[in-house]
Amino acid sequence: MWLGVWLAxxxxxxxxxxxxxxxxxxxxxxxxxxxxxxxxxLDSVLGGIRSAMEDKFDNGIFLTGFFSNALLAAGLAFxxxxxxxxxxxxxxxxxxxxxxxxxxxxxRHLLKRSYVIKEENxxxx
Amino acid sequence: MNKTRFLSIAxxxxxxxxxxxxxxxxxxxxxxxNAGVPFDRAQELSVEMRQLEKERDxxxxxxxxxxxxxxxxxxxxxxxxQAISSELNKxxxxxxxxxxxxxxxxxxxxxxxxxxxxxxxNLFAVRDDDILKVLNELRGAGxxxxxxxxxxxxxxxxxRLAGTFINVNLTRVLPPYRIEAIGDKDILSSSLEISGGxxxxxxxxxxxxxxxxxxxxxxxxxAGRNRFDYAKPI
Numbered sequence: 001m002w003l004g005v006w007l008a009x010x011x012x013x014x015x016x017x018x019x020x021x022x023x024x025x026x027x028x029x030x031x032x033x034x035x036x037x038x039x040x041x042l043d044s045v046l047g048g049i050r051s052a053m054e055d056k057f058d059n060g061i062f063l064t065g066f067f068s069n070a071l072l073a074a075g076l077a078f079x080x081x082x083x084x085x086x087x088x089x090x091x092x093x094x095x096x097x098x099x100x101x102x103x104x105x106x107x108r109h110l111l112k113r114s115y116v117i118k119e120e121n122x123x124x125x
Numbered sequence: 126m127n128k129t130r131f132l133s134i135a136x137x138x139x140x141x142x143x144x145x146x147x148x149x150x151x152x153x154x155x156x157x158x159n160a161g162v163p164f165d166r167a168q169e170l171s172v173e174m175r176q177l178e179k180e181r182d183x184x185x186x187x188x189x190x191x192x193x194x195x196x197x198x199x200x201x202x203x204x205x206x207q208a209i210s211s212e213l214n215k216x217x218x219x220x221x222x223x224x225x226x227x228x229x230x231x232x233x234x235x236x237x238x239x240x241x242x243x244x245x246x247n248l249f250a251v252r253d254d255d256i257l258k259v260l261n262e263l264r265g266a267g268x269x270x271x272x273x274x275x276x277x278x279x280x281x282x283x284x285r286l287a288g289t290f291i292n293v294n295l296t297r298v299l300p301p302y303r304i305e306a307i308g309d310k311d312i313l314s315s316s317l318e319i320s321g322g323x324x325x326x327x328x329x330x331x332x333x334x335x336x337x338x339x340x341x342x343x344x345x346x347x348a349g350r351n352r353f354d355y356a357k358p359i
Binding site for chain 1: 129130131133134135136137138139140141142143144145146147148149150151152154
């Protein structure tokens with residue numbers, strides 16, 4: 001569990017470092033797609049953490065979900081732009097709601113765990 | 126199994142970090158670039174400024190030219206003659222009486238279908254008003270001298286259907302019609318090729334249009350009659 005968290009933090013740091021040092025600026029036309037993709041990816045990561053807490057973590061589901069969600073969100077934004085409908089809003093709403101839900105469930109798991117630890121400490125004393 | 130799990134976590138977090146950083150940087154960059162002003166507006170203003178600067182330069186040059194001439198005229202007979210001849214040259218150039226050269230564009234209009242060549246018969250043939258449209262656009266974009274198949278177009282030139290042919294300066298021109306114009310070649314070509322513009326319209330009418338920017342275009346002098354029977358200076 002903690003090794004995974006440290007790996008995630010380290011990877012995030014590495015990615016940010018690479019992103020800041022690569023001399024590549026996304027043209028503003030694509031910024032739209034990237035922003036929705038980032039949101040989708042963030043949602044998948046939170047979903048992964050949640051499922052890890054519920055002991056239901058599946059590597060395949062996590063990986064495919066991460067990439068397919070990001071691609072789907074960017075694709076929705078792309079299609080929306082072509083059709084003249086702001087379809088990326090659908091992605092923003094859907095992933096936004098799920099982000100909050102996942103966060104709430106993670107919070108509940110953490111709270112429950114801390115209660116359990118307190119109880120154990122109380123009992124052992 | 127745990128190993129692959131950690132690997133996937135690491136990969137995903139690296140990708141996520143990369144995406145976040147790139148998105149962050151492009152957002153910051155786009156905000157800095159505009160500094161609060163919409164990009165289109167800034168571009169528009171800079172184009173306008175360039176135009177005005179060019180105009181100002183031209184006017185300054187003209188003023189200098191005229192004061193020079195005035196000075197020369199004040200100096201003496203010989204200089205006065207020279208000034209008059211240079212002024213005359215300028216007027217001749219304006220009237221199209223001198224062959225000129227310079228940068229510009231060449232537009233070739235050709236009938237869409239081979240065979241029946243006459244504009245009166247063939248639906249897809251180039252018509253006199255097609256050529257007029259191109260000419261109008263060129264003039265509007267600041268063309269300084271124009272010729273059609275080597276016939277100089279001047280202020281009194283006509284372009285009209287005469288029987289089954291198109292006449293310019295009472296001279297018969299035959300397809301393909303090669304229209305040459307001297308001027309700023311970028312402005313000329315872009316004003317013709319703008320979407321919804323003349324070139325697109327002509328192509329949609331089934332006319333073969335080719336447009337080429339050229340560094341050197343030679344346009345001959347007006348070769349026709351030049352007499353005023355009725356108009357007299359006031």
